Amino acid sequence: MAKNTICLWYDRQAEEAARFYSTVFPDSDVKSVQRAPSDYPSGKAGDVLVVHFTVAGIPCMGLNGGPAFKQSEAFSFQIATEDQDETDRYWNAIVDNGGSESACGWCKDKWGVNWQITPRALTEALGAGGEEAKRAFEAMMEMGKIDVAKIEAARRG
Template identity: 50%
Template structure:
């Protein structure tokens, strides 16, 4: 078990968010739900205080802090995707119900958490041996919202 795990702060939707996130990726599960023992700023006695969960093998904690703080781009979670189908599935799920698409594979989910949905092929095109192709792929990427692997390939190859 890792000694470090991210803690996500929520105003009151920690359990909903954790359940949503674990539904998206293999090797994910809710580990423990801890409830408030007494009334406090984080909620009434018996309401969810902390959810410990594993997301794609990484431990996380979701905390209902009682008030909502906004997340920023300064911290985001990158998901490596094997193919376009996985990019599309995760993109659609995370932008649904109030999530917001950004650019270059970034999005903000309905809970305000930032994600990068990145195909594993991206470094092949941005760091390939063909310098001009890599420049074309980077220019293509900069014009994308959700990353399109085929579009990157075409740009890299000059097609």
């Protein structure tokens, strides 16, 4: 077991979410599913309590804690992509599976978890600094899903 694990709170869909992530992102899988050994106030014996999984190599634990807490943009997975095809593949997988689009490369999956699908071209452009970074940033501010060709065009001026 990893020394540090991200814990994500779900109402009751931790296993469904973990299995979805394992089909979308490389180096992702479901490690274990722990079930309630007996009935408890909001569930019964056999209900999924905790799911241990990885997302792009990052150890996670999904906790089926009930409806008390919701996901927010205060936490997101940031997935670096190599090109437009990879960006499209991850973005579309999340959005087309009941998720929603947001701005500047962000989207939300159907369980409320936020994702930043970030092409390396954008990261490199912003890291260049100066006018080049400013142009790329201004282009990004107009986007939902990041368009690599537009970022590269903005870099060139």
